Amino acid sequence: MDPSPAVWRSTPARMLWGAALGTVTWPVDLVGAMAAVVSVRRRTPFGWVGALVAWHRRRSVRFLGWADGGAALTSPRAARYLAARVGVGLVGTPVLGLLAYGLFGVVASLASWLFDVRFTVDQAFESGLTTPEMLALVPLGAVLLYLDLMGLIGVGLLDRSAAARWLAPSRSERLAAQVESLTVSRAELLSALDAERGRIERDLHDGVQQRAVALGLLVNRARRAVGPGSAGASLLEHAALEADRLVTDLREVAWRVRPTALDTHGLAPVLAELVSRAGVPTELEWDSPERLPSGVETTVYYVVAEALTNVAKHSGARSAGVLVRVRGGTGAVDDGGALDGLSEDGVVDVVIRDDGVGGAALSPGHGLAGLGGRVAAAGGTLAVDSPAGGPTRIEVTLPCA
Numbered sequence: 001m002d003p004s005p006a007v008w009r010s011t012p013a014r015m016l017w018g019a020a021l022g023t024v025t026w027p028v029d030l031v032g033a034m035a036a037v038v039s040v041r042r043r044t045p046f047g048w049v050g051a052l053v054a055w056h057r058r059r060s061v062r063f064l065g066w067a068d069g070g071a072a073l074t075s076p077r078a079a080r081y082l083a084a085r086v087g088v089g090l091v092g093t094p095v096l097g098l099l100a101y102g103l104f105g106v107v108a109s110l111a112s113w114l115f116d117v118r119f120t121v122d123q124a125f126e127s128g129l130t131t132p133e134m135l136a137l138v139p140l141g142a143v144l145l146y147l148d149l150m151g152l153i154g155v156g157l158l159d160r161s162a163a164a165r166w167l168a169p170s171r172s173e174r175l176a177a178q179v180e181s182l183t184v185s186r187a188e189l190l191s192a193l194d195a196e197r198g199r200i201e202r203d204l205h206d207g208v209q210q211r212a213v214a215l216g217l218l219v220n221r222a223r224r225a226v227g228p229g230s231a232g233a234s235l236l237e238h239a240a241l242e243a244d245r246l247v248t249d250l251r252e253v254a255w256r257v258r259p260t261a262l263d264t265h266g267l268a269p270v271l272a273e274l275v276s277r278a279g280v281p282t283e284l285e286w287d288s289p290e291r292l293p294s295g296v297e298t299t300v301y302y303v304v305a306e307a308l309t310n311v312a313k314h315s316g317a318r319s320a321g322v323l324v325r326v327r328g329g330t331g332a333v334d335d336g337g338a339l340d341g342l343s344e345d346g347v348v349d350v351v352i353r354d355d356g357v358g359g360a361a362l363s364p365g366h367g368l369a370g371l372g373g374r375v376a377a378a379g380g381t382l383a384v385d386s387p388a389g390g391p392t393r394i395e396v397t398l399p400c401a
């Protein structure tokens with residue numbers, strides 16, 4: 001339940017009304033507590049018990065100023081809360097009864113004073129209340145009314161405490177909600193980062209790279225116009241070589257940022273290109289390449305790219321291998337590039353191995369730690385087996401559902 005209704009900021013009048021409503025329902029709460037105890041082996045209580053607790057939650061939020069944290073209702077939680085509600089009702093019943101008796105006394109006194117109508121056979125009231133007697137009863141009645149109303153407000157506070165104790169999320173539930181929120185936030189951040197990388201790649205490809213190509217064409221035209229042997233021919237030839245290198249470097253940068261082929265053609269050709277560009281001879285094993293959900297393809301691409309970069313820079317390996325395996329149901333690819341019809345237990349296993357010196361670890365501040373965070377944000381796991389002396393094996397498991 002959304003905790004926003006707590007902004008009602010319960011007034012004393014609301015508190016009194018809410019406490020009175022809660023007090024008169026304690027017999028029903030007693031039956032509900034017993035039913036919840038009977039159903040304690042069930043994950044959720046009986047339907048009418050759940051409806052009763054839901055009504056108390058709404059009453060506590062609206063009249064008692066309680067901020068509902070939206071904890072899931074279980075049979076044990078319902079049993080404990082309704083048992084506490086019975087105790088609150090038993091405390092509130094005499095308080096509410098005294099208030100009702102006091103109101104009856106006020107009505108009886110006014111009727112006796114004004115109309116000589118008596119609701120009692122007490123000899124003291126045979127002739128009706130006189131004005132001095134009535135005036136003497138006013139301060140006494142006001143004090144008793146104040147004390148009784150304060151007692152009823154206390155019952156309301158006790159009622160709110162019972163809701164806060166038994167219906168609020170537990171510490172473990174709050175921590176789980178925070179972890180889930182952080183995981184979703186991290187996944188959203190990575191998704192935004194991937195989208196921004198795609199935008200940068202498009203800008204490089206459609207903007208800067210095209211200008212570099214145009215610059216190279218202009219330099220070549222100028223070199224042909226000047227002719228060989230002239231004073232500026234060597235400079236123009238050197239400029240043409242630098243322009244070609246600039247175009248090549250821009251293509252490499254755009255590829256490393258995020259290859260366009262990942263969206264248009266899928267993961268298989270991109271992994272094949274990565275393997276062909278690897279610094280050490282690398283073999284790709286993927287028996288039946290197929291389109292995967294776009295988020296999974298992006299994660300697998302960055303995992304393999306970072307791992308192969310580390311192999312080339314740090315491992316001293318002579319060979320490496322990349323294995324991709326899809327386990328679980330498969331289906332057709334929809335228009336958005338996602339796999340349609342994949343079973344809920346479908347996963348992708350990615351294994352990157354090399355015969356280098358080993359010693360790789362998921363220590364903070366290193367590339368593998370960053371990959372671990374990306375994989376965790378996608379709901380997967382990453383494990384590294386890299387003893388000193390090698391070989392190194394990185395295993396990643398990603399859910400596809």
